[in-house]
Amino acid sequence: MQHALSLARFLPYRCSTLARKISVSLSRIYTERFGISIPEWRVLVTLTECGELQAKQIGELTSMDKVQVSRAVAGLQGRGLLQRRPCERDSRAAQLCLSAAGTRLYRRIEPEALAWEESLLAPLRPAERETLFALIDKLELQLAEMPDKPAVNKGDTEQ
Amino acid sequence: MQHALSLARFLPYRCSTLARKISVSLSRIYTERFGISIPEWRVLVTLTECGELQAKQIGELTSMDKVQVSRAVAGLQGRGLLQRRPCERDSRAAQLCLSAAGTRLYRRIEPEALAWEESLLAPLRPAERETLFALIDKLELQLAEMPDKPAVNKGDTEQ
DNA sequence: GGCAACTGGTTTCTTTTGAAACCAGTTGCC
């Protein structure tokens, strides 16, 4: 049969193993030496980028669900890397930002993370890098528009 | 600072979230309706492709470790989808292949999986698809060659 | 033959992840 499925040419497989290998290799930089998990790392990046955010916003920006964000925030706060300030508009929520120690830690990790990424992207010319990100953008966009598959979802218990 | 890290342009993040979204969406096809996990699915594909293999070979072909393979194989065998035959050359190992039921099941899932992939790749022209796989190949190759430890080489990375 | 090192594969234990229940506070509506 002419279009038999082969893992080597099956995008979900290729994408998944590539992502896993990248994660494992990169996360050594902040996991082994600084004890930062991947979700915690994402929170660090996002708070550095945006300054002060609520947990929900972090979730939206990082594509993590609220449980992951909650745990990452708790972890960072427990080590004094993050501060929470009550939100006056809504007392359920809190405004989160990095502490001085958190910012210092981030400054130490960031250049190494960027250098690692650079060494991964080394074999790609600038145009190829653009193409890569553009293709990822297209795929994400397409995913968002694809019907969420089989039968219709009934009770939407999303809260 | 000119090259501040932003998640949206950080390949590890983009790749990881893309892979996760793809997996979640695709795996519904075989998880919800057929009770097949992702590792089990990979074993199905690989055995269909190769006929008869030992667990170790499956692991190499699918980038899964031996624990994952062992569990997936046990799961499939438990449902009569896979047969194991003792290997005469080495009685520790077993020759694995799909049973008739396993092959039938696979034949039902495969076209749906391919159709799903096709709908994901729909916005990409053939040349773009080639480019995408070529880029993934390059990145995997580069990953394999990168030192596995955070050896810090500042600034260099030219070439 | 016999012993040590090794390998294919499974099991056990711990950590991680995700789903759903939950709590506290807010909003909308009468």
Add this chain to the structure above:
DNA sequence: GGCAACTGGTTTCAAAAGAAACCAGTTGCC
């Protein structure tokens, strides 16, 4: 005001993943 529906965030519980111990069989070497 008061009640119901909702939302931000945490906790609890169960499934999944990974590391390391383990078992049984094989290989190499004396």
